[in-house]
Amino acid sequence: MVRDLSYKAVMSRRKETMEKALGMDYSEFIRSPLAFDYEGMMEKVGYSLERVRTIQSEVGVGNTPLLELRNITELVRKTSRPGMGARILVKDEAANPSGSFKDRRASVSVYHAKTHGYRGVLAATSGNYGAAVASQAAIRGLDCIIVQETFDSRHVGQPEIVEKSRKCEAFGAEVVQLTVGPELFYVALMLLEETGFFNASLYSPFGIAGIETLGYEVAQQCRERYGKDPSYVVVTHAGGGNVTGTARGLRKAGALNTKVIGASVDLTGLHMASDTDFNKKSFTTGHTGFGVPFATWPDRTDVPRNAARPLRYMDRYVLVTQGEVFYVTQALAEAEGLERGPAGNTSLAAAIALARELPQDELIVVQETEYTGAGKHPQAQLNFAKQNGVAVRRGDPRENVPGKAIVIPEEFSQLHITEFPMEKLKKSYLKNAVERTGVKEVTPEDVKFLAEDSRQSEDDVVSYLGELGVKVLGKA
Amino acid sequence: MERAEPGDWVEVHNIILKPGERSPDVPPDTAKTPLECWVKGWALEEARIGERIKIRTPAGRTVEGTLTGVNPGYTHSFGPSVPELGGIGEEIRKLLREGKSSG
Numbered sequence: 001m002v003r004d005l006s007y008k009a010v011m012s013r014r015k016e017t018m019e020k021a022l023g024m025d026y027s028e029f030i031r032s033p034l035a036f037d038y039e040g041m042m043e044k045v046g047y048s049l050e051r052v053r054t055i056q057s058e059v060g061v062g063n064t065p066l067l068e069l070r071n072i073t074e075l076v077r078k079t080s081r082p083g084m085g086a087r088i089l090v091k092d093e094a095a096n097p098s099g100s101f102k103d104r105r106a107s108v109s110v111y112h113a114k115t116h117g118y119r120g121v122l123a124a125t126s127g128n129y130g131a132a133v134a135s136q137a138a139i140r141g142l143d144c145i146i147v148q149e150t151f152d153s154r155h156v157g158q159p160e161i162v163e164k165s166r167k168c169e170a171f172g173a174e175v176v177q178l179t180v181g182p183e184l185f186y187v188a189l190m191l192l193e194e195t196g197f198f199n200a201s202l203y204s205p206f207g208i209a210g211i212e213t214l215g216y217e218v219a220q221q222c223r224e225r226y227g228k229d230p231s232y233v234v235v236t237h238a239g240g241g242n243v244t245g246t247a248r249g250l251r252k253a254g255a256l257n258t259k260v261i262g263a264s265v266d267l268t269g270l271h272m273a274s275d276t277d278f279n280k281k282s283f284t285t286g287h288t289g290f291g292v293p294f295a296t297w298p299d300r301t302d303v304p305r306n307a308a309r310p311l312r313y314m315d316r317y318v319l320v321t322q323g324e325v326f327y328v329t330q331a332l333a334e335a336e337g338l339e340r341g342p343a344g345n346t347s348l349a350a351a352i353a354l355a356r357e358l359p360q361d362e363l364i365v366v367q368e369t370e371y372t373g374a375g376k377h378p379q380a381q382l383n384f385a386k387q388n389g390v391a392v393r394r395g396d397p398r399e400n401v402p403g404k405a406i407v408i409p410e411e412f413s414q415l416h417i418t419e420f421p422m423e424k425l426k427k428s429y430l431k432n433a434v435e436r437t438g439v440k441e442v443t444p445e446d447v448k449f450l451a452e453d454s455r456q457s458e459d460d461v462v463s464y465l466g467e468l469g470v471k472v473l474g475k476a
Numbered sequence: 477m478e479r480a481e482p483g484d485w486v487e488v489h490n491i492i493l494k495p496g497e498r499s500p501d502v503p504p505d506t507a508k509t510p511l512e513c514w515v516k517g518w519a520l521e522e523a524r525i526g527e528r529i530k531i532r533t534p535a536g537r538t539v540e541g542t543l544t545g546v547n548p549g550y551t552h553s554f555g556p557s558v559p560e561l562g563g564i565g566e567e568i569r570k571l572l573r574e575g576k577s578s579g
Contacts, residue, residue: 007497071572078571120535143535153509162552169516174535177514178492181506183499187492187513195537275506327564334565335572375552383555392560408560412571 003193010189018303021192021199023116026304033437035449036305038312042248046209046307047108049252053213055111059139061103062213064095066221066365071335072348076355079413086231086358088351090366091218094340097139098167099371101214102132105241106200108210110136113198119143120197124188124302126150126161127285128343128370133200134173144173145197147188151179152278159384160284160343163375180278185302201303202241208307211245212252218365219253229255230363232354234347237262237317238290240298240310246367247313259315263350264291266319266418267402279388280403282322282381286346291317295425297432311429311454318417320349321400323408326378328352328415342378344370353417382406429454430464441471480519480529480546487516487548488531488541515539516548 029041056062069088077085096103113121120143123133130146137144146168151157168175222230235243247260265287270277272289298306325342328349333339348366355364382392391405397414400407451458462472480486493511523529529543
C-alpha cells in the first residue's frame with residue numbers, strides 16, 4: 001500500500017509516528033486534555049543527573065570553564081550607582097564539541113537512540129541544535145538527518161542558518177533545506193516514517209535531562225571558587241529547554257535561592273512564518289518569536305507533551321534589542337578577548353543591565369556562549385540586515401525597531417533591559433490552555449496542574465478561569 | 477559544471493507542497509509560495525542541470541529531484557567591515573582607563 005503523503009494525512013499519523021520515533025508512550029503520563037504527570041515523565045523516561053554526567057563525559061560534553069568577565073564587570077561598576085555591579089561570570093559553552101550548550105541536549109538523545117538500536121537520528125532545527133545532533137551522531141556512529149528552515153522564496157538564506165547547514169554537513173549529516181513555513185515538522189514526520197530514525201526532539205525528556213548538568217555545574221563552580229551561589233543565572237530563552245534544564249539542574253544542586261532570569265531579543269512585530277519577514281530578522285533564535293509562544297503554551301511542538309516548561313522555572317523575563325546584543329558581542333571580543341557567537345550573548349546583554357541591580361559582592365552567571373564564524377557573526381549579520389533593507393546605525397537602543405532599524409548603543413551605559421511582565425505570560429498561558437484544548441470545565445486536578453505549570457496559586461488560576469467562562473468541577 | 481557523473485557530490489531540488497497544499501497556519505504571504513526543498517548527496521546516474529536525477533544522501537536515502545548544482549559549495553562570509561561596530565573597542569578601552577570604579 002502506498003502511504004498518503006499529503007499534509008493532512010501525514011499530520012494525522014503524527015501521534016503513531018512520533019511515539020515510534022521516540023520509543024515512548026506518553027499516554028501513561030496524560031491525565032486529561034490539560035493535565036499530565038510532568039515529574040513522573042521526567043523521572044521515568046529521563047536519565048538521572050549522574051548518568052547524564054557519565055554519558056556526557058564519554059563524548060567530551062560539559063565541564064566547560066566558568067570565566068570571570070573582569071573588564072565587563074568593571075565597565076558595569078563604572079556605569080552603576082556606588083557599590084553596585086555584581087561580578088559577571090560566563091559559562092563558556094562554546095567549548096563543547098560542536099560549539100554550544102546544545103551538545104548537552106543532543107548527547108542524551110543520541111545515546112538513547114544508539115542503545116535502543118536506532119540506525120540514525122533526525123532533528124528538525126535551523127539552530128545550533130542541528131550541529132550538536134550531527135556531532136553526537138558522528139561520535140556514536142549513527143546516521144543523521146537535520147531538517148532546516150533555511151531560505152525565503154527567493155532562495156536567500158540567513159547567513160547564520162547557512163553556516164549551520166555547513167557545520168551539520170561537516171559532521172557528515174544529511175541536511176534537508178526548506179523554505180519558510182511550519183511544515184518543517186511535516187517534512188520531519190515524513191522522513192521519520194521513511195527512515196525509522198530516532199526523533200532527537202528538542203522537547204523530549206532526554207533533551208531536557210541533558211541540560212540539567214549545566215545548571216548543576218554552574219552552582220558547583222560558583223561554590224568552589226567564590227563560596228556562594230549566584231544571585232542570578234541569566235538564560236537566553238527561546239523554546240524553553242534552556243531555562244527548564246538549567247533551572248532543574250540548579251535545584252538539583254540545591255541552589256534554591258538563585259533566581260533564573262530568561263532573556264530574549266525583542267522581535268515583536270515580525271511574524272515567524274512569514275516569507276517576507278524571514279530575512280528581516282538578524283537573530284534566528286533566542287528571540288520573542290519563540291520565547292513568548294513557548295512560555296505561554298509549551299505544547300506546540302513535535303512531541304505530545306513538551307518537557308520544556310519555562311513558566312515553571314522562570315523568575316523574570318527580560319528583553320534586549322538586536323543592536324545591544326551586537327554591541328555586547330563586540331565588547332566581549334575587545335574587552336575580554338573572547339570572540340563568541342551573537343545569539344548566545346543575548347543573556348550577556350541582559351546580565352550587564354541586571355548586574356547594576358546587585359551589590360558588588362554578588363554573582364551573576366550568564367550560562368552560555370556559542371561558537372562564531374563566517375555567517376554566524378555580527379559583521380555578517382549586519383551586512384545581511386543592510387542588504388534586506390534594515391537600517392543599521394549607532395544611537396539610543398530604545399530606538400531599535402525589529403525588522404526596520406538596528407540601533408547599536410553609543411555608550412556602554414545605554415545597555416538596558418525591558419521587563420516582560422510575568423503576570424501577562426501567566427494569564428496568556430491559561431488563555432491558551434483553554435483555547436487550545438477547548439475545555440469548558442476543569443477538575444481540581446487540572447487546576448493543580450495549571451497552577452504548577454504556570455507557577456501561580458490555585459486561587460489565581462480558578463479566578464482567571466472564571467473570567468474565561470470555564471467552570472471548575474467539585475468546587476463549592 | 478553543467479553535468480553530473482555518477483559519484484559526483486550534487487544538490488537536487490523538489491517542490492514538497494504547492495501553494496494550495498500548504499498548512500492552514502501559514503500567513504498569507506507564505507501561502508502564496510510553494511514549500512521547496514534542497515538536499516545534497518552523491519549522484520547515482522548522469523544528468524544535466526535542470527534534469528531529474530537520483531542521488532544517495534549521507535544518511536543513506538535515495539532521493540530523486542531536479543539537479544541544481546554539482547560540487548555545491550558555501551558562499552557565506554563575513555562581508556565588508558561594518559563601520560557601526562568599528563569604534564566600540566576603542567570607546568570601551570577609554571572608559572576602562574578612566575580611573576577605578578567606586579566600591
